[in-house]
Amino acid sequence: MQWSDEAIVLGVRRHGETSVIAEMMTRAHGRHLGVVRSGRSRTMQPVLQPGNSVEVIWRARLDEHLGEFRIEPLQLRAGRLMETATAVYGVQAMAALLRFLPERDPHVHLYEMLGVILEHLEDPRDAGELFIRFELAVLEDLGFGLDLSRCAATDITEDLVFVSPKSGRAVSRDAGAPWADKMLALPAFLGTQASKAADQQALFDGFRLTAYFLNRHVCEPRGLQLSSARDGFVQATLKALAAIPPSEMTA
Secondary structure, eight states: OOOEEEEEEEEEEETTTEEEEEEETTTTTTEEEEEEETTTTTTTTTSSSSOOOEEEEEEEEESSSOEEEEEEEEEHHHHHHSSSSHHEEEEEEHHHTTTTTTTOOHHHHHHHHHHHHTTTOHHHHHHHHHHHHHHHHHHTTTTTBOOOSSSSTTOOOSSSSEEOOOTTTTEEHHHHHGGGGGGGOGGGGGGOOOOOOOOHHHHHHHHHHHHHHHHHIIIHTTOOOOHHHHHHHHHHHHHHHTTGGGOOEEE
């Protein structure tokens, strides 16, 4: 068995004296593990850092075997990703989210989204919004997608400001007003009429929204918790965004 593919490194763990087991998010073969011989060498260690893009060749005698990777670097962005807290935590948090998905199950759009986010993690104005959309996409692929396009009560598509915690559907301001204290806030940047970048409050609402449904549908049924890296990313992003003068916020 053999195939080749583009991949993004999610993590590695030691395997024997000189090798590692590498975890990759591949374009066409999903999240995939494989042994990298001499993966702890001075040559391979800089390549096998989370966030780097590589070309992989996977070989095994049978498809169900762990198999081995041969690695060629494509884009080594790990050094840059180590420069900010949002990037350090963001890489780890997205890897943890991808581990909710079955191994070797293709998710091409998540691979592409991951690559885009990795190019914007240093800027909290982009990183927060992209990360929340990534979490929504993971929920969708797990079968728990939210419907934020129209009001669950009236079917209108305007003035959507709430999300029902029961149905995961958007609710308009007027329809949801009587139960506002029980609703989740729908940040404007996720709405159908989004027109400007998210501010600190909008990102806080977005993180709270996705955390609620990830916990309810994914973590609690499996006896798991959201990763501590996600908490670190949320705090680092909100802190960095608060430090940006309002005049520098882009529309």
